[in-house]
Amino acid sequence: xxxxxxxxxxxxxxxxxxxxxxxxxxxxxxxxxxxxxxxxxxxxxxxxxxxxxxxxxxxxxxxxxxxxxxxxxxxxxxxxxxxxxxxxxxxxxxxxxxxxxxxxxxxxxxxxxxxxxxxxxxxxxxxxxxxxxxxxxxxxxxxxxxxxxxxxxxxxxxxxxxxxxxxxxxxxxxxxxxxxxxxxxxxxxxxxxxxxxxxxxxxxxxxxxxxxx
Numbered sequence: 001x002x003x004x005x006x007x008x009x010x011x012x013x014x015x016x017x018x019x020x021x022x023x024x025x026x027x028x029x030x031x032x033x034x035x036x037x038x039x040x041x042x043x044x045x046x047x048x049x050x051x052x053x054x055x056x057x058x059x060x061x062x063x064x065x066x067x068x069x070x071x072x073x074x075x076x077x078x079x080x081x082x083x084x085x086x087x088x089x090x091x092x093x094x095x096x097x098x099x100x101x102x103x104x105x106x107x108x109x110x111x112x113x114x115x116x117x118x119x120x121x122x123x124x125x126x127x128x129x130x131x132x133x134x135x136x137x138x139x140x141x142x143x144x145x146x147x148x149x150x151x152x153x154x155x156x157x158x159x160x161x162x163x164x165x166x167x168x169x170x171x172x173x174x175x176x177x178x179x180x181x182x183x184x185x186x187x188x189x190x191x192x193x194x195x196x197x198x199x200x201x202x203x204x205x206x207x208x209x210x211x212x213x
């Protein structure tokens with residue numbers, strides 16, 4: 001995992017093992033990850049890519065990737081899940097939020113590679129995104145998804161988001177979660193996302209190997 005340690009502080013890296021035995025690392029996204037994002041988004045199925053971008057993007061462009069990786073860790077926070085094989089990492093999921101102009105709320109988005117659906121990665125990343133937003137003092141995390149995206153709707157409900165239909169755009173569903181100060185309590189108290197027992201309780205498909213201290 002030296003390729004990760006060289007690029008990211010060790011205390012921000014969590015290593016987990018999925019129920020199928022594969023090793024996955026959760027960490028903040030870095031601007032140096034540009035070359036990892038292209039293959040990830042281009043490898044999504046047409047349906048997953050449409051659900052993520054709301055349009056049939058055939059292939060990511062350099063401009064799009066630069067926009068996604070323009071991260072300052074304050075107004076734009078992004079997390080990655082990498083599948084580890086030897087010393088090589090492959091992005092298999094991403095989650096991010098961007099702070100709105102009012103500076104008190106943020107809009108989020110996430111996606112998971114098709115072959116890793118159903119293993120709890122989306123829930124784990126979304127929970128950590130909520131923790132990061134709460135620690136940053138934000139009061140609300142919001143997003144939108146297609147009304148046909150049953151997996152995202154199910155995930156949002158499990159994560160405590162309120163779902164409302166858009167009266168003007170019936171094909172969209174708005175997702176919103178209020179983040180009171182108490183949100184920084186039990187699930188965010190270690191400063192780096194969920195504690196070991198919280199992750200394994202919420203996600204029986206995941207076993208924590210190395211938790212950030």
